[in-house]
Amino acid sequence: MKKLKTLLTTTFKGFKSKGFNPRRYLEMVDVELEHDKDGVHYRLAERSDIVALLAIERDVYNGDIPWTFSHFEHEIVKNNDAFFVIAELSGSVVGFVGTRINHHGADAHITNLAVFKAFQGRQIASTLIGQLVQLMSLLGKSEMTLEVRRDNTKAQGLYRRQGFETTKILPQYYEDGGDAIWMVKKLRHEN
Ligand SMILES: CC(C)(COP(=O)(O)OP(=O)(O)OC[C@H]1O[C@@H](n2cnc3c(N)ncnc32)[C@H](O)[C@@H]1OP(=O)(O)O)[C@@H](O)C(=O)NCCC(=O)NCCS
Secondary structure, eight states: OOOOOOSSOHHHHHHHHTTOOOOGGGGSSOOOOSEEETTEEEEEOOGGGHHHHHHHHHHHTTTOOSSOHHHHHIIIIIOTTEEEEEEEETTEEEEEEEEEEEGGGTEEEEEEEEEOGGGTTSSHHHHHHHHHHHHHHHTTOSEEEEEEETTOHHHHHHHHHTTOEEEEEETTOSTTSOOEEEEEEEOOOOO
């Protein structure tokens, strides 16, 4: 991976001039979190995006919203150890990923991920996860973790392609009694 040294990208300066404070971890390294790929625009989520994130949840979970407005608000606005990155197509939010730094900064946990059904299969989720992996490597995190439903083989396949491995089963982790699997990706530090 290319070594990136500069502190604070112009992207983040741009956010600041609009009165938006990037999460504090993002101020440490120069990673192009805001960028375009295959016609999709990727950027940090703001509070005003939460309604769109709820619509994506309803779409992919058949009307359910496992995360409420307050959950998203906490991780996007209040918790300085967390942030969301979103994917936009023609100005509309079509996907998101959330992450939180845990254990006094040692590792990062992927908290949430979804892409509107109509826009799945375009590698939007892969790009979102890949970007987080790059960022967390640059920040010197030791590993990334996540939990995923045991029967969600599509998401598991995506995570495996990104280098995550299953390390344990979490029996009856979900409210409906479903099991989760715990996946971990060890990070190599190249900076
Ligand atoms: C899981 C989810 C986020 C994937 O989003 P996505 O944008 O469609 O993901 P991607 O396009 O990056 O990858 C999915 C497909 O693209 C293809 N693909 C992705 N990366 C690829 C690669 N490097 N090479 C070849 N094909 C690839 C695959 O065909 C894959 O389909 P498959 O999983 O059926 O094999 C989406 O299905 C979703 O929102 N699901 C509901 C919510 C959910 O389950 N979230 C995860 C909770 S832990």
